[in-house]
Amino acid sequence: MCRSFFVFFSACILGLAAPSAVLAQNVAQAVSNRQQDLQNQLQAIENEIAAQQKLLDTAQNQHQTLQTQIDAFNAEIKKTQLQIQAINLTIARLNDNIGEHTQTLAKLSARLAAEKESLAQILRRTQMIDDYSVVNVALSSQSVSGFFKDLDAFASIKSSLAESFDQIEQTSASTAAEKQALQERLAEQEQLRTIAQLAKQQLQAQEKEKQRLLAQTKGIEANYQKLIATNQRTAAQIRSELFVLRDSASIPFGLALTYAKAAERATGTRAAVTLAVLKQETNLGENLGTGTWRVDMSPTRDQPVFVYITQALGLDPDKMPVSKKPWYGWGGAMGPGQFIPSTWVCYGGFVNTQTNTCAPPRGSGNSFWAGPWQYAAGKDRVRTLTGNSSPSNPWDAQVAIMATAMLMADNGASARTYAAERLAALRYFAGWANANKAAYAFYGDSVMQFASAFQQDINQLAGL
Structure with a gap:
């Protein structure tokens, strides 16, 4: 038996025991500044949306005139534009988050594969030791004392196998959690893209309706009141x-x-x-x-x-x-x-x-x-x-x-x-x-x- 083998795999087992949480923290830190900048922009837009909502409420609660209707259209259009910006900023934040999860998942997957391969090699060597009989000792050129030193090294490795199995279980759980988080972010991103498409369509409809109203009334209040009466449905x-x-x-x-x-x-x-x-x-x-x-x-x-x-x-x-x-x-x-x-x-x-x-x-x-x-x-x-x-x-x-x-x-x-x-x-x-x-x-x-x-x-x- 070669003692260097046991030393090598003992080092492998100990090296695999490093907590995977450190990996995720390092990846997350790389994009934290950009995330904060996007969050600040998003907060500013949300404040603007709230202001436009107040203008819209004011216009809708006033007596219906051509000017209040135009004011309402303007507030709705501006609010929708801001909501589209907010959606796009959130999608940008999700892109960063998806990138983090993708990188972490790739590294965890590689780590898990390495852990499993190392264990597979150790287990194969374990079987070789188990098959090594006293007759082999007698026939080999290795001294009995050297053989038992190898057995001591092997026992040390074998005792660390349980810890390594635990580490594999932890890494597997971390990998599954990363996969779930990535799937959730991707699904959320798709939902937001759907909403953005709806918002863009509504924005176009609002602009079209505003221009239609201005064309029909020619900016004259009396024409607007006649239009209201004409459009009343039974x-x-x-x-x-x-x-x-x-x-x-x-x-x-x-x-x-x-x-x-x-x-x-x-x-x-x-x-x-x-x-x-x-x-x-x-x-x-x-x-x-x-x-x-x-x-x-x-x-x-x-x-x-x-x-x-x-x-x-x-x-x-x-x-x-x-x-x-x-x-x-x-x-x-x-x-x-x-x-x-x-x-x-x-x-x-x-x-x-x-x-x-x-x-x-x-x-x-x-x-x-x-x-x-x-x-x-x-x-x-x-x-x-x-x-x-x-x-x-x-x-x-x-x-x-x-x-x-x-x-x-x-x-x-x-x-x-x-x-x-x-x-x-x-x-x-x-x-x-x-x-x-x-x-x-x-x-x-x-x-x-x-x-x-x-x-x-x-x-x-x-x-x-």
């Missing part, structure tokens, strides 16, 4: 206007309102807010497009459940539209309310037969979603509220409106304050973790603008 016109639904047939606004009012009585979510969320999701759908479940849906989380959902509804999964996946992450959301299958199960009455639950127990991972699943009418929350006699279909307008109101209520919209409804809308799109981030504000603000317009129509229909 109740019949409001009811007959088509309400466009994502991945579903359009229905008259009057019917959509009937469904939304029923959902309001059942959940507490204002009808105008439910309709506003559905309109926003429809706008998103126009940008993202339609996909298929085999290509655009998460194969481990949502595809297995989707098969059971369509089977219970008697539908061909290959013919049902779902949201197209972005460049990163997964799509696969269903119907006007854009529920992913793994969320729908707890609203539409599906349970995992092994756990008898619709939500995964802690630590179950993706194995939970593999099922098997079955439909239970008594657990179909949407069906209970709609009173329907068949399983809830997320592509059906009535079902989608009720389910959207339910999820919004679960998100806090039933409190029926502006702040609660706006936050619930943000949670609907971005989840609870990201709902309070300033970069997502456009989505919530836009939903509340739609809700205000719908509420005016609802009030007119009610004679208020």
